[in-house]
Each structure stands twice: as C-alpha cells, then as structure tokens.
Amino acid sequence: MAQMDFQLYDDAGVIFSPRDKSLLRNSLPILKAENKLGYIQFWGKIEGVVNDYYIVKGWDEYIGPARFFYSTNCADWAQVPEVDPQVDELCKYEQGLFIGDPTVKTKFRDLMKLTKKQPTGEEGEEPIEPPEEEEGKEEEAEEGAEEEDGEEKPKKVQKPLKYYTEDKRLAVAIKHIERHCQSVPIGYLYLNSTHHIKRNKTWKGLSELESLKLSSYLHQRMPQSPFIRQKLEVKGLSDPFGFLDPLVEDKPAGCWSLQYNGFVNLVQLRSLLFPGYQLFLRPNGRTSVESGSDDEDDEFGGSAWGQVYIGKGLMNVDFPFELPSVPIEQTFPHLLDDILKDNEAERKKKEAEEAERKRLEEEALREAEEEQEEEQM
Known part of the structure; x- marks a missing residue:
C-alpha cells in the first residue's frame, strides 16, 4: 500500500x-x-x-x-x-x-430569532419577553385541562434541542x-x-x-x-x-x-x-x-x-x-496560453509600427534628396 x-x-x-x-x-x-x-x-x-x-x-x-x-x-x-x-x-x-x-456542550444561537422584531414598550426600551416561570405554569394548566376532559389530544411536536456537542x-x-x-x-x-x-x-x-x-x-x-x-x-x-x-x-x-x-x-x-x-x-x-x-x-x-x-x-x-x-x-485569471497570445499580438503590433516608422523615414529621406537635386539643377 x-x-x-x-x-x-x-x-x-x-x-x-x-x-x-x-x-x-x-x-x-x-x-x-x-x-x-x-x-x-x-x-x-x-x-x-x-x-x-x-x-x-x-x-x-x-x-x-x-x-x-x-x-x-x-x-x-x-x-x-x-x-x-x-x-x-x-x-x-x-x-x-x-x-x-x-x-x-454549546447552546444553540438561533440567528433568525435574534433578528426577528419583538414587541417593545417605549422607544429605546428592550423587547418585552414573558418570564420563564409563567410559561411553565401555562403548560401545567394545559396538561391539567387535558386530563380533566379525558380526551386524547395529538401529541405536541418535540421541542428543539437547546445544546449540541x-x-x-x-x-x-x-x-x-x-x-x-x-x-x-x-x-x-x-x-x-x-x-x-x-x-x-x-x-x-x-x-x-x-x-x-x-x-x-x-x-x-x-x-x-x-x-x-x-x-x-x-x-x-x-x-x-x-x-x-x-x-x-x-x-x-x-x-x-x-x-x-x-x-x-x-x-x-x-x-x-x-x-x-x-x-x-x-x-x-x-x-x-x-x-x-x-x-x-x-x-x-x-x-x-x-x-x-x-x-x-x-x-x-x-x-x-x-x-x-x-x-x-x-474575474477569471489569465491563463498561460492567453498570456502567450497577448504577448505574440503585442510583438507583431510593435513590429508593424517599427516597419511603418522606417518606411516613413525612407520616404522623407528620398524626398529631401530629390529637392536637393532640383536646387542644384
């Protein structure tokens, strides 16, 4: 192996x-x-x-x-x-x-709940949240009412976990x-x-x-x-x-x-x-x-x-x-073949410009010689 x-x-x-x-x-x-x-x-x-x-x-x-x-x-x-x-x-x-x-163990941080708007009192006050004890009493009262009625109600959805390892x-x-x-x-x-x-x-x-x-x-x-x-x-x-x-x-x-x-x-x-x-x-x-x-x-x-x-x-x-x-x-990086193509195109462009410059210089020199010959005659 x-x-x-x-x-x-x-x-x-x-x-x-x-x-x-x-x-x-x-x-x-x-x-x-x-x-x-x-x-x-x-x-x-x-x-x-x-x-x-x-x-x-x-x-x-x-x-x-x-x-x-x-x-x-x-x-x-x-x-x-x-x-x-x-x-x-x-x-x-x-x-x-x-x-x-x-x-x-780490406690869950529900970002959706943190960004959700909560009812507030006056401006600048913190959100009003019901105390945990009252919530517990309400749940106990609901369970007692179910037992008194004697009717079977559908089970509640399991509460989400509060902690994870x-x-x-x-x-x-x-x-x-x-x-x-x-x-x-x-x-x-x-x-x-x-x-x-x-x-x-x-x-x-x-x-x-x-x-x-x-x-x-x-x-x-x-x-x-x-x-x-x-x-x-x-x-x-x-x-x-x-x-x-x-x-x-x-x-x-x-x-x-x-x-x-x-x-x-x-x-x-x-x-x-x-x-x-x-x-x-x-x-x-x-x-x-x-x-x-x-x-x-x-x-x-x-x-x-x-x-x-x-x-x-x-x-x-x-x-x-x-x-x-x-x-x-x-946003894509230049690949090696693209770089080579760009360099080749730039080289050909410079060669064409140099050839054009030499051609213009030769024409100017030729015209100057012709003018000198005319003056001498």
Whole structure:
C-alpha cells in the first residue's frame, strides 16, 4: 500500500512534525484494516483553541457514502457522528472557534430569532419577553385541562434541542467543506460501461498548460447539475470523463484561486469560500496521495497530486463582499496560453509600427534628396 508522500505536502506548505508523520504512517493502515475500508486518506486538520482535530476519510466508492474519523493525537481515532439536521441548519454559518473537546456542550444561537422584531414598550426600551416561570405554569394548566376532559389530544411536536456537542458541529463542518471543495483532476476518475466510477490507471496526469485551467478540475461529489447527473444515472448514456460538475461553473465567479509555484513545480488550487482547502498537483505526474487497493505499487516514483484542508472549519461568509466590482469575464485569471497570445499580438503590433516608422523615414529621406537635386539643377 502506498504511503503518504510527505514531500508533496511539504512542497504545498503543509508541514507535519516528525511525531505526526510517524503516527500517521502507523495508524492509518491499522484504521483501514479494522474498519474494512477500500481506501483511506488524510483529509485534513481543523484547528481548535485547546486541541486540533485530525480528520481521516475512508470510503469504498469514489462517489458515494464516506466515513470520517477524528483524533486529537493522531493515534486514537473515533468515528465522526452522523449529521444532525437541526445542528446542520443552525451551525452551518457558525463563526465561533472550535474548542478541541468533542464532549463540550454549546447552546444553540438561533440567528433568525435574534433578528426577528419583538414587541417593545417605549422607544429605546428592550423587547418585552414573558418570564420563564409563567410559561411553565401555562403548560401545567394545559396538561391539567387535558386530563380533566379525558380526551386524547395529538401529541405536541418535540421541542428543539437547546445544546449540541462539538463532535456534531464537527460533522457539519466536514459535510460542507466536502460538498463545496473536494475535487479531482479531470481524467483521474472515469465512468465505465456499467456506470461504475473507477480510478483511471492509464491517467498520465495534467500538462503544464492543462493544470493552469480551472476547467481541468471537477467536484468529487454527486453531480448537482441535472444534465450532468443524467449522464451518471441514465443507462445507455455514458460520458467517461464528463460526469462530474466542473469547478469553472461554481458561483460566485472568482471563488477559486489557481497558482503555480515554479520553485517546487507545483500547481495549487485554493478555495476562497473555505480558506484552508487546497488541491496541489505536480504537472505531468500520475499518482495520488490516497492509499487503497489500486495504489499498492507506486510505480511512478512518488505521488503527483493530493488535497487537504488545514483551517478553522469556518465558511468565509464575507466572501461575496470581497469580490471586485468588475464584469464576470474579467474575474477569471489569465491563463498561460492567453498570456502567450497577448504577448505574440503585442510583438507583431510593435513590429508593424517599427516597419511603418522606417518606411516613413525612407520616404522623407528620398524626398529631401530629390529637392536637393532640383536646387542644384
């Protein structure tokens, strides 16, 4: 089984301590065997105030359900719980920092209630709220009336939870980062004739020019576009490499940053919506940093691409206000071929201007000589 290529992480700016490297090398194969996972990958790290959460992702199918595990010491792993819909609804835009203790309880902050207008007395006074004791008495009176009537009334809807543990919020953060950010280079996965998604063993990586195009990267998730999803679900329709959503269609335009580091020959794709996520790729490389049954023989001499999240697990809710007020077509970065075309056009323009200048100088010189000859005659 291929080991993690820490050199590739180092080139991408993700540094592990010698202790973390040793523990990850030893614990990930054990975690994969104990949980009978087809593939396993270091997903990232969510930073906390007291401790950091190290996250590992395990899966059997590339586009399908995945299991996540967290640890604060890279040795003892626990499975991330399922996403609670109520926690998901109220915590997906939460901007508070993680503590680092999965058992810590936090009180819900319902932002909709905080912004809702409340009846007030005179101007400048705080909203009038009924005391809690009176509410309790009213509920007791209603229950007593029901018992006296002897009639069965429909049960009340269960009250919403007031507190949640941090491991449930951790599950929400992982879900949204996974949905918005997780990506793969085009051609790395393919859809076979039986509509199963497999890793393309003949994939030769991306060239320097292709790696600098945002259209060369796809979301590693179930397609959101109905036209693309149709290729994946309808039998008889098969597009081997066009069955995933491309990143170039993400809204708002400009939510991805694509850069090339020439010192280490590495292309880095970063998300501006979730700062901390990056996909790093070495042009003309072939393998990935994931460990699984397809990667038992690392015959290409080292990993060529990977992805990781190192951050606080928070969405950048101010991102739409940080975009420049320019037309959409001007928010896309200039690709290398566009830059070369612009340089070639500028060079030809300068050559034409220089030729025109020389022609005018020759004509002026010729006219001056003719005038001199006329004067002499």
